[in-house]
Amino acid sequence: MKLSLPLAMLLAFSLAPAARAANEADYKAAYATAEAASKEAAGMRNQWTVTVSALAAARKAADGGDFDRAVAASKEAEALAKASIFQATSEKEAWKAMEIR
């Protein structure tokens, strides 16, 4: 029994995990994570404008039914929020290095 190349490829593609489009549940989970990080940054009085914009972009994409884009924007917002938290934390001591003495 000899498999032809086209048949082998067809089998391989059909068995490979397909890249699934994001759905509303994916968006809601990603957005909730990003929003929590954003709230933490705001609580530290160190919110970034770009985080707020990314969250707004995620909501807009979700409202339009584009959940792939909504998830991507949520993840971007989460990354930005985490960076702002890192900045606020490290600056608690790092500012002293800038001080004129």
Added chain:
Amino acid sequence: MQARSALLLGSLSAALVAFALTSPRVVAADKVDPVADAKAFQNFFFQKFPDVKHEDFVNGPYSMNEDMKRQWQEKEEFPPYEFALDAGKEMFSTPFKNGKTYADCFPNGGIGIRQNYPYFDEKEGKVVTLELALNRCREANGEAPYSYVKDEMASLTAYMAFTSRGKPMDIRIPDDPRALAAFENGKRYFYTRRGQMNFSCAGCHVQSPGERIRAEILAPALGILNAMPIYRSEWSGMGTTSRRFVTCNSQTRAVPLEPQADEYRDVEYFLSYVANGLPISGPGARP
């Protein structure tokens, strides 16, 4: 055995001496000392720009660039803040509905007092800025507060600054731990990096005064508030100290705090105190 004891004793003695020598410095570095801070702050700028007259620092970018200075001096013959100044004078003397005026809320009738603001209110335990005092005056007399960032507030503070022109900044820090904490908090805010651009106030106005940031020449931090409020061509209008802080934060991509937040009040206290002795030059005009 004796050698080991001697070594141990020697090490202990050395450690004690080292501790004794270094601990006072650690204490001094952690102690809030506004007088030393102000002296160091002013010396930094005086040494960095030895050709700039000390009283000239209050003119911001014009103290850093001769061409700009000449243009500004010509512009001062018909200054862009003149309308705000006239409006502020009229507003200041117009009675509230209850018949009282702003003069009733301030020492010396509000004339020639700009150099004493902000001050630390020991009853409240917080810094009180001129803008805050003006709105409190309005509210105490049954009037709605003004926006902290422009228009009427800028006009009123422009007039009050004008009546203090040339008077040296004279900010006091009472012997109160809360006042020292406010000063320290303002200092921390000034040096702390924020926003996606990772800039602090000092990043521009201490590290790079006189340098260009895009088309603008950065002003030195020393005396930067002495010229407030200002007419900014970029804004096409007047702006208050609050507006300046809010805009700076936005430019670094940080979400600004609410005008007159404790942090803004404290950083105004810090920046004004370290400019003690330099003349009030407000209202000012900037590109």
